Amino acid sequence: MFDYFTLFAWASLYPSRGMGWAFPYGSCRRKLFEFKSWSFGYPQNLFYPLITMLPEVLLHIIFGNAYGGYLAFISLIFFSTFMSMYICTLKITKSRFIGLLSSALYGFSHFAISITLFYRSFGGSFIFIFMPIAFYGMYQIALKDHKKWWIMSLGVAGLILCDLPDAVVVVLMLVFSF
Numbered sequence: 001m002f003d004y005f006t007l008f009a010w011a012s013l014y015p016s017r018g019m020g021w022a023f024p025y026g027s028c029r030r031k032l033f034e035f036k037s038w039s040f041g042y043p044q045n046l047f048y049p050l051i052t053m054l055p056e057v058l059l060h061i062i063f064g065n066a067y068g069g070y071l072a073f074i075s076l077i078f079f080s081t082f083m084s085m086y087i088c089t090l091k092i093t094k095s096r097f098i099g100l101l102s103s104a105l106y107g108f109s110h111f112a113i114s115i116t117l118f119y120r121s122f123g124g125s126f127i128f129i130f131m132p133i134a135f136y137g138m139y140q141i142a143l144k145d146h147k148k149w150w151i152m153s154l155g156v157a158g159l160i161l162c163d164l165p166d167a168v169v170v171v172l173m174l175v176f177s178f
Helices: 002-013 050-063 066-093 096-107 110-118 122-143 146-162 164-177
Strands: 032-034 041-043
Touching: 050 066, 050 122, 050 146, 066 096, 066 110, 066 122, 096 122, 110 122, 122 146, 122 164, 146 164
Parallel strands: none
Antiparallel strands: 032 041
8 A cells, every 4th residue: 555655646746748847846857758558757867867878879870770770789788798897807817718708707697698688678788887897996996006996986987877776786786895
């Protein structure tokens, strides 16, 4: 009963037609998308920012069709995931073999493939690109050179801009792992 009431209370704050503003009298200015079922509004750019879709849109324009743009975008996500893990592991271990092995294990993991191909979550797929950067930055701060804090901030900023709910989990892992 409480969940239904909470959902109803939030839904009543949103406009019932088209895209509009939540809390129209000024307390919270968030653009809304309206789902076609039950007239429930979803805040735009709250958990999954639209900036994560810009590469897919550009590839869609370049290829001229949605399917070709989607395949190129998925390929770009996988390539970026492999390269990010390879470069971060190479900088830590100085071994190309370990870098290739870790990037293969990381990129072909069940979770990475299921998020990207089965669930088709672009924000969740981008998490796999920025997670090694955030962990490498934490490694630099904790064990090597604390003046390279910007690496971790770049990784965490990428996590937050791609997928806020997953970024909270990764940041908690960062905090408790070092």
